[in-house]
Amino acid sequence: MSEVQTDLDAIVVGAGFGGLYMLHRLHRLGLKARIVEKAGGVGGTWYWNSYPGARCDIESLQYSYKFDEALQQEWVWSERYATGVEILRYLNHVCDRFNLRRDIQFNACVVSAVYDEAGSFWTVTLESGQTLTARYLISASGVLSSANMPNIAGRDSFAGAVLHTGNWPRDGYDFAGKRVAVIGTGSSGIQVMPEIAKQAAQVTVFQRTAAYTIPARNAPLDPAVQAAIKADYRGYRERWGRMPLAAEFEHRNVSALTDPPESARAEMEARWAKGGVSFGAAFNDLMMDSEANKVAAEFVREKIRATVKDPATAEALSPKQLFGCKRVCLDSDYYATYNQPHVSLVNLAGGGIDRIVPEGIVVAGKTYACDVIVFATGFDAMTGSLLRMGIRGKGGQSLADKWAAGARTYLGVQTQGFPNLFMVTGPQSPSVFTNMVPAIEQDVDFIADCLGYLKVKGLHSIEAQAEAEDAWVKHVGAVAESTLYTSCNSWYLGANIPGKPRVFLAHIGFPNYVDKCTQVAAMGYEGFALL
Numbered sequence: 001m002s003e004v005q006t007d008l009d010a011i012v013v014g015a016g017f018g019g020l021y022m023l024h025r026l027h028r029l030g031l032k033a034r035i036v037e038k039a040g041g042v043g044g045t046w047y048w049n050s051y052p053g054a055r056c057d058i059e060s061l062q063y064s065y066k067f068d069e070a071l072q073q074e075w076v077w078s079e080r081y082a083t084g085v086e087i088l089r090y091l092n093h094v095c096d097r098f099n100l101r102r103d104i105q106f107n108a109c110v111v112s113a114v115y116d117e118a119g120s121f122w123t124v125t126l127e128s129g130q131t132l133t134a135r136y137l138i139s140a141s142g143v144l145s146s147a148n149m150p151n152i153a154g155r156d157s158f159a160g161a162v163l164h165t166g167n168w169p170r171d172g173y174d175f176a177g178k179r180v181a182v183i184g185t186g187s188s189g190i191q192v193m194p195e196i197a198k199q200a201a202q203v204t205v206f207q208r209t210a211a212y213t214i215p216a217r218n219a220p221l222d223p224a225v226q227a228a229i230k231a232d233y234r235g236y237r238e239r240w241g242r243m244p245l246a247a248e249f250e251h252r253n254v255s256a257l258t259d260p261p262e263s264a265r266a267e268m269e270a271r272w273a274k275g276g277v278s279f280g281a282a283f284n285d286l287m288m289d290s291e292a293n294k295v296a297a298e299f300v301r302e303k304i305r306a307t308v309k310d311p312a313t314a315e316a317l318s319p320k321q322l323f324g325c326k327r328v329c330l331d332s333d334y335y336a337t338y339n340q341p342h343v344s345l346v347n348l349a350g351g352g353i354d355r356i357v358p359e360g361i362v363v364a365g366k367t368y369a370c371d372v373i374v375f376a377t378g379f380d381a382m383t384g385s386l387l388r389m390g391i392r393g394k395g396g397q398s399l400a401d402k403w404a405a406g407a408r409t410y411l412g413v414q415t416q417g418f419p420n421l422f423m424v425t426g427p428q429s430p431s432v433f434t435n436m437v438p439a440i441e442q443d444v445d446f447i448a449d450c451l452g453y454l455k456v457k458g459l460h461s462i463e464a465q466a467e468a469e470d471a472w473v474k475h476v477g478a479v480a481e482s483t484l485y486t487s488c489n490s491w492y493l494g495a496n497i498p499g500k501p502r503v504f505l506a507h508i509g510f511p512n513y514v515d516k517c518t519q520v521a522a523m524g525y526e527g528f529a530l531l
């Protein structure tokens with residue numbers, strides 16, 4: 001290490017799954033570290049998205065840390081898919097169990113982070129004006145954490161309450177007797193709408209693009225199932241951790257094009273009945289061949305027609321884009337909720353909302369009166385939170401300028417020109433294309449091992465090299481282009497945010513990524529410049 005004395009060895013931004021485990025690893029390395037967290041508590045995405053119905057779409061026994069055997073044995077999950085509330089309880093437990101809270105500064109929003117080239121350290125300024133210096137800055141600010149509030153004309157003129165699923169009121173909201181408008185039919189809209197319908201007098205859903213959603217079939221977790229997995233939890237994690245999504249899905253190595261129709265239908269029926277995202281693993285070519293894709297897409301559309309009684313509503317709810325191109329959702333009674341007399345759909349049919357007026361929402365000249373608008377309009381995904389931190393690297397270059405034509409990283413972990421800045425599940429890492437928790441553990445372990453290496457070698461600076469970054473960006477783009485994931489306007493491409501450059505933001509394929517990271521580390525952090 002050089003002689004510059006910093007307040008801390010490392011500053012971690014965010015106290016969600018990524019930040020908490022990062023802090024634990026930094027403690028174990030004997031480094032002086034602190035988390036700065038904008039929220040008033042731990043949980044990250046799960047803290048902010050506390051809307052009714054918020055639930056994980058990976059099974060709870062897998063959407064949890066594996067790094068500590070005692071932790072994974074002692075924690076008892078109550079449902080197949082954990083609610084946001086239960087996940088928050090779990091993360092608070094982790095925080096206390098590993099004595100992390102002492103090094104978390106809450107209500108601490110980063111407004112700038114500037115790299116000092118001469119001393120190789122970062123100065124972080126918080127909204128309060130407080131500054132902190134550290135050798136390393138580690139962003140664990142999350143990929144779905146920067147809420148997207150669309151700039152619809154007249155939005156601020158609305159006379160009623162305005163909520164966003166990604167920034168839900170801490171004390172909840174009482175919808176009883178209210179006329180509620182829900183804008184957005186991605187995962188959040190699909191989860192929250194049936195819950196709102198249980199309380200509200202009237203629910204009107206404004207849909208721009210119909211999503212594919214599969215029944216979650218959530219249920220209390222059978223203690224026998226939990227015990228069986230815990231009998232060899234480590235083995236279970238290792239087995240499934242090497243699968244494409246790092247989660248237990250039965251990948252069927254059969255083409256939808258060659259599977260006889262009766263066999264294909266039986267397989268899809270079985271997966272539909274079981275519930276969960278493994279529906280998408282019924283065939284091996286759904287995301288590779290658009291004809292194969294139609295087999296699953298048409299099956300889902302049939303299910304919608306069979307569930308939704310009003311044929312016009314069923315037709316409007318039937319997705320037109322390829323299956324899986326936008327994130328496939330999991331739901332609890334989403335389609336059936338449209339059969340209730342107080343629930344209706346306004347199909348924007350690729351168009352938009354004209355404007356918002358004090359009394360409601362105007363579409364095609366018609367005003368839909370409401371008391372509450374719930375924006376379920378998603379996130380500035382993958383890059384939003386990073387770009388909101390005012391990060392400046394070498395030569396005073398801002399991260400926003402560096403990424404003006406799209407995010408560029410090496411392994412999703414670093415970006416050239418910003419030494420000693422690390423990202424947990426950064427752009428071009430597997431992140432949302434994987435079960436997020438193992439993806440986070442992979443990145444945290446890589447970063448922590450790297451910091452341990454620098455410490456042992458007496459080095460104080462690490463920076464991704466331009467050639468390595470170029471090659472990685474090209475590789476991630478080429479993998480995505482070889483699939484059907486780039487065929488629609490998804491947030492994977494940044495296409496949900498007006499003006500955002502269209503670049504594929506995730507590496508598809510977790511096992512290959514893990515192998516690459518392992519190899520890079522084994523070669524003394526090949527592709528990084530170390531000083």
Ligand code: NA7
Binds near residue numbers: 209491496
């Ligand atoms: P998503 O999946 O980005 O969904 C946002 C929804 O909001 C989607 O239906 C959008 O339509 C819609 N939207 C966005 N802007 C507008 C405007 N201006 N007017 C009308 N409708 C709009 O976010 P979620 O929060 O549901 O889920 C994000 C992830 O969190 C999810 O995939 C899980 O991984 C967890 P569009 O499709 O863009 O036409």
